[in-house]
Amino acid sequence: MYSLIKPALFRINPELAHDLTINSLKALGQCLGPSVPEEGRPCEIAGLQFKNAIGLAAGLDKDGVAISGFSRLGFGHLEVGTVTPRPQSGNPKPRLFRLEEDAGLINRFGFNNHGIDALVERLQEHPYQGIIGVNIGKNKDTSNEDAHLDYVTCIQKVATVCDYITINVSSPNTPRLRDLAEARKILGVVAPVLEARTDLNNRRGHYLPVFVKLPPDFDNKDLIQVLEALKRTQVDGVILTNTTLGREGLRSNFRVESGGLSGAPLTTKAEHCLRIAIDTLETTLPVISVGGVMSGEDAQRRLELGATLVQVYTGLIYRGPGLVRAAIRMTR
Numbered sequence: 361m362y363s364l365i366k367p368a369l370f371r372i373n374p375e376l377a378h379d380l381t382i383n384s385l386k387a388l389g390q391c392l393g394p395s396v397p398e399e400g401r402p403c404e405i406a407g408l409q410f411k412n413a414i415g416l417a418a419g420l421d422k423d424g425v426a427i428s429g430f431s432r433l434g435f436g437h438l439e440v441g442t443v444t445p446r447p448q449s450g451n452p453k454p455r456l457f458r459l460e461e462d463a464g465l466i467n468r469f470g471f472n473n474h475g476i477d478a479l480v481e482r483l484q485e486h487p488y489q490g491i492i493g494v495n496i497g498k499n500k501d502t503s504n505e506d507a508h509l510d511y512v513t514c515i516q517k518v519a520t521v522c523d524y525i526t527i528n529v530s531s532p533n534t535p536r537l538r539d540l541a542e543a544r545k546i547l548g549v550v551a552p553v554l555e556a557r558t559d560l561n562n563r564r565g566h567y568l569p570v571f572v573k574l575p576p577d578f579d580n581k582d583l584i585q586v587l588e589a590l591k592r593t594q595v596d597g598v599i600l601t602n603t604t605l606g607r608e609g610l611r612s613n614f615r616v617e618s619g620g621l622s623g624a625p626l627t628t629k630a631e632h633c634l635r636i637a638i639d640t641l642e643t644t645l646p647v648i649s650v651g652g653v654m655s656g657e658d659a660q661r662r663l664e665l666g667a668t669l670v671q672v673y674t675g676l677i678y679r680g681p682g683l684v685r686a687a688i689r690m691t692r
């Protein structure tokens with residue numbers, strides 16, 4: 361079915377195709393309602409029971425407008441966001457590019473989103489019973505010195521309407537955001553969020569897991585240092601990786617565009633980061649692997665390398681919704 365729709369979608373502007381897809385999934389969800397996750401390989405992280413290992417990566421449904429529609433693809437969890445305290449429009453268009461020859465995307469959206477209050481309202485109403493994570497970030501005009509305040513605002517507002525939080529310090533499209541992911545800075549954001557989480561656990565009546573999403577562009581030594589720093593905190597998991605600034609081996613003319621690269625060109629790097637994370641963290645923290653998962657075999661390989669869960673984004677654009685059930689099948 362997707363093979364019939366894909367050529368038409370790939371002929372139109374990528375952001376328009378993205379909006380059309382979200383609107384179609386939103387309409388599908390409104391007509392049919394949500395569905396429960398497909399049965400697959402079950403796992404548990406910090407008390408959360410995942411029915412299968414495959415999740416939707418952040419950034420596709422930033423504002424949580426199509427949760428029911430996405431749930432119908434079979435995902436074991438859905439991560440919405442990145443959301444910031446105040447709404448913002450993101451970078452000027454064009455800001456999304458298809459690198460067809462490379463099966464990749466470059467985006468420089470810059471956290472365009474409706475803001476945390478709108479998301480909270482939507483999550484309060486949604487009927488989906490599966491696991492929902494909210495990926496949180498800082499507004500573009502918030503300085504890095506005050507960034508922790510934005511993250512704390514987001515967690516405080518959204519804690520009662522989601523199942524886990526992801527601290528995103530890894531988008532390349534918010535100036536200097538990735539500086540916050542360095543080993544000597546990361547606790548400046550993570551520690552206040554974890555403090556806020558302690559207060560919120562009482563309000564929620566149960567524990568709220570917090571994950572941290574990292575970039576793929578550290579050298580090995582720096583990545584190990586960040587992971588060592590996180591290991592000493594009460595964080596519940598690490599999501600590796602966000603998009604890359606690297607441009608190695610690309611053929612498409614769009615390779616000169618600035619922004620984060622995702623899809624097939626990221627596969628090797630994401631697997632490399634996963635190996636380092638598993639070696640460094642041993643069994644202290646689970647790793648959620650994302651980046652260049654383009655097939656069921658790719659997903660299976662991530663679990664074999666030691667990941668607990670796998671997320672997909674760009675693979676959905678190239679392979680279509682069938683990728684989700686293929687990956688669930690391969691990882692049973």
Ligand SMILES: Cc1cc2nc3c(=O)[nH]c(=O)nc-3n(C[C@H](O)[C@H](O)[C@H](O)COP(=O)(O)O)c2cc1C
Pocket residue numbers: 417418419420422441442456465467469471495528531573601602603621622623624626650651652653671672673674675
């Ligand atoms: C268009 C686009 C927008 C994205 N927006 C976000 C975002 O808002 N927050 C985030 O944490 N990751 C975002 N990502 C990164 C993805 O969640 C994922 O980490 C990355 O694309 C690698 O996975 P993939 O190769 O399966 O796409 C975005 C990716 C794309 C392609």
